[in-house]
Amino acid sequence: MPKNQSTGALRGLWLLGPALVAGVAYLDPGNVASNMTAGAQYGYLLVWVVVAGNVTAWLIQYLSAKLGVVTGQSLPELLGSRLRNRWARRSYWLQAELVAMATDLAEVIGGAVALNLLFGIPLLLGGVITGTVSMLVLAVHSRRGPRHFEFVIIGLMAIITVGFVAGVFIAPPDPAAVAGGLLPRFDGTGSVLLAASILGATIMPHAIYAHSSLARDRFGSASHGTPAEQERTETSRIRRLLTATRWDVTIAMIIAGSVNLGILLLAAANLAGVEGTDSLEGAHAALEAGLGPVVATFFAVGLLASGLASTSVGAYAGAEIMHGLLHVRIPLLARRLVTLIPALVILGVGVDPTLALVLSQVVLSFGIPFALIPLVALTAQRRTLGVWTNRTWTTVAGIVASVLLVLLNGALLVLVLTGS
Structure with missing residues (x-):
């Protein structure tokens, strides 16, 4: 390869990262629980849901990153400047804050359960350890900058991938059955509930908020010279960044989609048909009994890495939500400490971890439209993105995705709250 092409390739690789960090949200303990339960109870029936959710996630995460790259602002910042009414802005922040706290709850619980499975550590102490380690990860962002933070999260993502996918290679699925699972269909109310849970755990509001912030942090404007030169330089820079972003999102979604599919296939x-697999502890026990302690240990290690990585990204997203909507900037570590308290209280009073995970997904369902609809609307506005506004088909796809996700999450709420 010629030197200039080699240099260009390395420069392109250096632009990757924000989507991989945001993509950790697609590998959190809520995803693990939903996909594991779906596979155990319905076999290959819901393979198509995982695939459809991943394709939808690609579009949503790309739009979020594009918003940050082009405007130099995050989605919360843009909403904070557009919502003129102080009470409207505060109300919007409150629902986003509750969603972020619910996300954090699931992730801390996942880390605590993993520590309990691996070392027999009590859940409350496991929650404290998970929170402490996540504070160390966030300290990397505060002291060393976003690039080093990305390296840590990507390293944890590698551990997650190995932990959750190893069992598929040891006990592979039936290829014909996997292909059959690509045909969209349901089998009763329970399968609809699980499908909504899979999508609810996949398309997460805090990932939408976070990705625009991560792109903003990495790709600040660097134009110099005369106004005409600045315009030409900025146009070229944004075009190059958006190309890199498409690759970044594609790689992140391939990894996240493969891991989620691997969990379901495992x-x-x-x-299939094994009792007790509707909880993380039960799934671990079933893996140990069926495939041996090595696969079960890989699963628990992947779950621990999932909890640590996703809770760190969740705390980052929460801080950005507060900064953008309330115009208040608090240190990431202080933010981490405050949002850790609800999770520790729930673990301390002995609430069933699986129940807490389910309830957290219900709260997340409320937040989907508040993040997704403004994202599609802003990226379709010429006054926001100028020449980089969405093409017609992109906006149509975003609207269709928004409608379907809102309807499915509404179905999840109805089914959970009515006990159907």
Whole structure:
């Protein structure tokens, strides 16, 4: 490869990262629980839901990153400047804050459960350890900058991938059954509930908020010279960044989608009909009984890395939500400490971890439209993105995705609250 092409390739690789960090949200303990339960209870039936959710996630995360790259602002910042009424802005912040706290709850619980499975550590102490380690990860962002933070999160993502996918290679699924699972269909109310849970755990509001912030942090404007030169330089820079962003999102979604699909296939091939797999502890026990302690340990290690990585990104997203909507900037570590308290209280009073995970997904369902609809609307506005505004088909796809996700999350709420 010629030197200039080699240099260009390395420069392109250096632009990757924000989507991989945001993509950790697609590998949190809520995803693990939903996909494991779906595979154990319905076999390969809901393979198509994981695939459809991942394709939808690509579009949503790309739009979020594009917003940050082009405007140099995050979605919360843009909303904070557009919502003129102080009470409207505060109300919007409150729902986003509750969603961020619910996300954090699931992730801390996932880390605590993993520590309990691996070392027998009590859940409350496991929650404290998970929170402490996540504070160390956030300290990397505060002291060393976004690039080093990305390296840590990407390293944890690698551990997550190995932990959750290893079992698929040891006990592979039936290829014909996997192909059959690509046909969209349901099998009763329970499968609809699980499908909504999978999508609710996949398309998460805080990932939408976070990705625009991560792109903003990495790609600040660097134009110099005369106004005409600045315009030409900025146009070229944004075009290059958006190309890199598409690759970044594609790689992140391939990894996240493969891991989520791997979890479902592992359960479908080896845990179908096994009792107790609707909880993380039960799934771990079933894996140990069916495939041995090595696969079960890999699963627990992946769950721990999932909890640590996703709770760190969740705390980052929460801080950005507060800064953008309330115009208040508090240190990431202080933010981490405050949002850790609800999770520790729930673990301390002995609430069933699986129930807490389910309830957290219900709260997340409320937040989807508040993040998704403004994202599609802003990226379709010429006054916001100028020449980089969405093409017509992109906006149509975003609207269709928004409608379907809102309807499915509404179905999840109805089914959970009515006990159907």
